[in-house]
Amino acid sequence: MATVVESSGLPADCYSADCPTRQVLDRIAGKWTVLIVDSLLQGTLRYTDLSRRIEGVSQKMLTQTLRSLEADGFVTRTVHPVVPPRVEYTLTPLGRSLAGPVAALRAWAEEHINEIEAARTAHTRVPR
Amino acid sequence: MATVVESSGLPADCYSADCPTRQVLDRIAGKWTVLIVDSLLQGTLRYTDLSRRIEGVSQKMLTQTLRSLEADGFVTRTVHPVVPPRVEYTLTPLGRSLAGPVAALRAWAEEHINEIEAARTAHTRVPR
């Protein structure tokens, strides 16, 4: 089951769009995905709950992101046939497991953001 | 040193563009950043080395990505004043440390990509 690997640690197909890393990166890079997943980590939420919780998201983007998260198996969508409609979104085990690497990334970001901003300052103060 | 946290695990400011997580996410989400960092993990490379190694990258994007990586303190750029020009790129300690969370993400992606693709197939086969 050894995968083909270049001289670096990166699989060869990571230059193409269907590289697993690329696909996951593109997903979590979206403006709303991480916020939605994080909101659902504690439990099921309704559509309106999400839209209130995630400040600034438009109906279009919330729906669109939820739909693709559903398609990828990260959330389940449950429609209760009542009036008024009641639609609930819940993380799947896959969705919950995504929170792991995202948390690692967040930890790294918060640990190193000062260093990054210092570099930016130093760089702009000496443009050339 | 306690940071303000919402009822979820996500810092409150993660709804804004200057949230550390958002900034780092946007950086590594770029099409070329991960490939460049990975290429430089083993050591210094010249501009042309990078362009040959990273198949499909245009001069514009390679230069642009390297410049912003430099501005953020991830790589150093060394110009040797000779003819023909010799410019070398090297990862800083900060740049090398970024490889950690990225590797975690890659490992997760490769571990779960089958599950994701299975979900996609199941979803398209039952559109409604």
Add this chain to the structure above:
DNA sequence: CCGTATCCACCTTGATACTG
């Protein structure tokens, strides 16, 4: 060898209006 400069096609996002 190592870039810069321009132009352009695409894609993502957001605003707005409407509906079962």
Add this chain to the structure above:
DNA sequence: CAGTATCAAGGTGGATACGG
């Protein structure tokens, strides 16, 4: 309540040509 439809704006990346 929980969406869909449509349109417009901005940003990202690529092709191409040229320069020190």
